[in-house]
Amino acid sequence: MVNTKITSTVFDLIIIGGGINGAGIARDASMRGIKTILFEKDDFASGATGACTGLIHGGLKYLETDRHVTYKSCLDSGYIQQIAHHMLFRVPFIVPLKKNHPKGEIFLEMMETFFSAYDGFQKLKNGKKHIRLSPEETCKLHPGVSKDILGAVTMDEYGIDPFRLTILNIIAAKENHAEIMNHTEVLSIIKENGVVKGVKVFNKLKKERYSIYGKTILNATGAWSPIFAKKSGFEVKMRPAKGVHLVIDRRISNYAVGTFSIDGRQVFIMPHENSTIIGTTDDDYYGDPGDIPITNDEVEYLLQAAENIIPDIRKHKIIRAFAGVRPTIFGEHCLEDQLSRDHLIFNHKNEGFENLFSLIGGKLAAYRMISEETTDLIASIVGNTQECTTHLTYLPGSEATIHIKYLSKRYQIPLYKLERLYFRYGSRVMRILELMDHFPAMKADVCDCEPVTEAEIRYVIRFEYARTIDDIRRRTRAGMGGCQGGRCSMLMGKILKEELSLTQDEEAKEIAIFLQQRYSGNRAVLKSKKSIQQMELNMANHLFLGGLESDN
Template sequence: MALRRTARHAGAGRRRARADAHRAGRRGQRAIFHRLRDALCEFGPGLELRVVPDVARRRRYLRLPARSGVSSGRNGAVRGNRNAGRACPQRRVVLADEPPLAALGLCRAGPAVTATVKAKPSLRANKHMPESTSRDIQTQYDAIVIGGGVNGCGVARDLALRGVKVLLIEKGDFAMGTSWTSSGMIHGGARYLLSDIATTKKSCTDAGYIRCIAPHLIFRIPLMMPILKRDGLKGRINLEGADALFTVYDRYQPLKGGNPHIRLTPEEARRIEPMLAENLLGAVQTDEWGIDVPRLCVINILDAVEHGATAASWTAVTGFLREGRAVTGVAYEDRVTGRRGEARAGIVVNCAGPWATRVAEMAGARVELRPAKGIHLVLDRRISNIGVIAQAVDGRQVFVIPHENVSVIGTTDDDYFGDLDDIRILEDEIEYLLRAMETVLPRIREARIVKTIAGLRPTLFEQAKYEDDLTRDHRVFDHEREDGVPGLITLAGGKLAAYRIMAEDATDLACTKLGNRERCQTHLLPLPGGKGMPDIEGLAAKYRLDPYVVKRLAARQGSRTPAVLALIDENPAFANYVCTCEPVLEAELRYAIRREFVRHAVDLIGRCRLAEGPCQGYGCIVQAATIFGQERGLSPDDVADEALLIAQSKWRWRRDILAGPHLAQEELYRLVHLAVLDPLHVLKHRKEVF
């Protein structure tokens, strides 16, 4: 009884404390709002400040995409294979309408504070290399590729290497679609051995080629599959089954330079990974390759451009040019400048990933896909020494992989019927992954989720199959033959791991139609940076940098690392770290801005892994935007806009997890940011450098 009374008192105390905190929070919000308003008014007229009373208007001012009528939360996404086809109402996690500016620490909800971001009419032309803007687009090409994901970039490179004059158009930054949201493994997928052995073989073969043409971008991921005692006899069968499966997989491992699997006793497994659960029966360890996907896309497009291609990012294809039923080109709109134009070509290749159906429809052609949603969770630390695989409640395999200074948990696989451009993550999906992982890593919830990632697999349509059982094979649609629409082909389905072979298939068909007889060379010629690794220790000594920092840089830039570091000769300050939680050098940012088609500062996230560490950008957003502004000669107002765009993009991946301790940490970061870094102060006092 006494205990219960104490608990009741403690409960009342907690409620009082919460009410006090709430009142203090409102006072704090008001204070921050007034401070921000004063600072912005003083700072300049570029940022417009308004108090927007209701959520609907807030959304409009913030230019958030409207939610689709059929949102995943209310209808489509269904948890787990066995439930496929059954709608289940699910609850979204709190704070969906929090303004993205909060992510930068500039403001938060309460009286909503918004900054309207003006489209910049033009940025100063890059003196080192053409920007990837619509200004570079000519009116006539041999081929036009729609979509700058891994497949589109692969096709553009293949076409350019065969001497075809090609234009690639991407509506966001390169890789910004599904490619960015993938697990980034170039693997055969041992589990496909059970249903789709041809895909395993093809993926392993192509992974072997990718390993040769981009050796700097790939990294080995040792993966352990612990089997628990809890399942009794079933556990022992599982262990033997896993051993047998990986024995078969070992036959394909040499194709990609993988190691054969090994079987571990519980003691051996725990020696490798001490965080494992107690009730181990044994484990099987294998390995796969991981790859930096945004950079894979960028170096493909760099190579294409170095071989004569044109690339335009942040430019959307809005329609097709037609002669009768034939497609003869595309109409496009630059999403930065608003500029519209048309370009003609002998063949148009639709590589729009999950959007391929929509793009084909614009030409009256048909591409049937079954988009499947997959999510990842990013934790604020490395929670294991190696990758660990666990079995989810429905029998699917999920994993956690330590990567750089964070860990990545993935992934789900659910039919998706919602808005392709606004994929929300559900509380149930997060719980599904965490519950699976904590069976083998019981302390996993001690880590904080700092980011979520959601993407759509552009899987080929098949009826009456669970999502996991759908083929991962690809298809090249010849719309002249299939729909009577000459001039258009579509590449869809498949896997990142086989992107090069897929691109080769699509390019073969495009070249046949163009009468080009050149052979594919993409498996023979190294991608930019792929001509061997530089002398890490030598470069570290020369530029007085930590070898670890140079090694991280070399993992992105490979043989081009010395060219990046040479910028430090131009100005020793370029050796500064922009981000400290995962060291990113100022020189790397400047190199990317000058040479790698960066149109917005936000593009630096994919080029340099900016703001991808545990702090998710709190320490580096303003810095990066300022550097971008210096390189492009922007006004402080425009720099602030660029900073806000990065914050908004980072916010998109965090908005669905902000509850409980995550929210508290977010608030702490925000206050630290305001109090210590004082972004507006930094921007204001950097005026003189522009």
């Protein structure tokens, strides 16, 4: 079991927020020997990190405005590819141009020139150079693409599961003796004579309060920064922007396709694991980052953009919409889309909070570099002179490669299941296999949509801080498939109950919370017969036969 008891009293660094930035800094700092503790009020990657597209792309779009962001992203993407090689997948992009584009043929030439400029960065992240495709070639690669095109240009990117990337950073930090606590909210900052001394925190699951002391505090709460800052008495200025994605229940192609929305923005339809993701929107957002409403207009905006290039996109079963809030740097007199994707570190010394810093902005692909930069700053304050080695050290699971075919025979587990497990857990898959060896019944699938085994679910509860069904979902993808938790949520509740010795009421409550969370994302896309049929089956299973009722 994960030990959540606080063992040391004064820390060098207190990190607030367990998104990719917080997790990355925790890893970097703990590797340098800085005594670190991290608090996450919900679960790791439950905010903007988890709602991202899942690409460690270089940011072609920023080539025009933030050339250095593209460079940094590409460079860091290359590093991430090396340290997390087991969970990487290549996503070749096709960007076709429709015949009815106002600029026509010349725009295709412009696109190609632009992509040639990006080619220079490709070698940093193992990407192939662009090629120009004729309409026939495009349709051959992706038969769903409209025949009404002038041609297409390709680019090469890599994808990664943002949940797993964050968890691996957390695990690495823990293995380097950092303290990690999820479901623990920071209530207030303790300070003395204008210097921060520590934080008061509240563990939501155990319903316990602690005071933790530390020399420096890093606020990496992302979209929650302005709220947290206001509550504590300092200020973080940013321009939060909401991004919505749609999910289709299967891979409609192995190629991602770029298209233009009605207002001329780029929208991508890309394969991600077993699903296809359509995204994203970009709109100013001033509401609660924890409860982001998704409107019918946003769903239609994305569907229209996708329909533009894949005409029968609406015939697919769209299972979900998800949203996140980007903590983008403040900018005025510009559209959301034109905001800088760079990052900033604020020092709150002048506001009476010495040794308190806030990190905002950034991208998934550049998370490691941002972490390095931030940790350098912290290290200089706490007097640590160790070098950063995060780009040279493998993430947990990537340290060793294993012989999958041999293990498949040895543990009598089908190859497709083991390949999937290796892709998600790397060499740590051995722990899951040992569990299966002791209890062969745990080889059975829990999820019907993807082969998520019982052993895998028990592993993430025991070793990866999963405390709710939603936490399990983030780490294993159980409940993210076609039926959206219809079949597996009761089983996951049962396993969670066994592992954490919950009562029956607590189990029912966990299941109810999870189903409500799934439903909030399904509801926006209940626009086709297939999705309503699925919803009816789920409701019949849970409410009619399962005897579940709302916890209110």
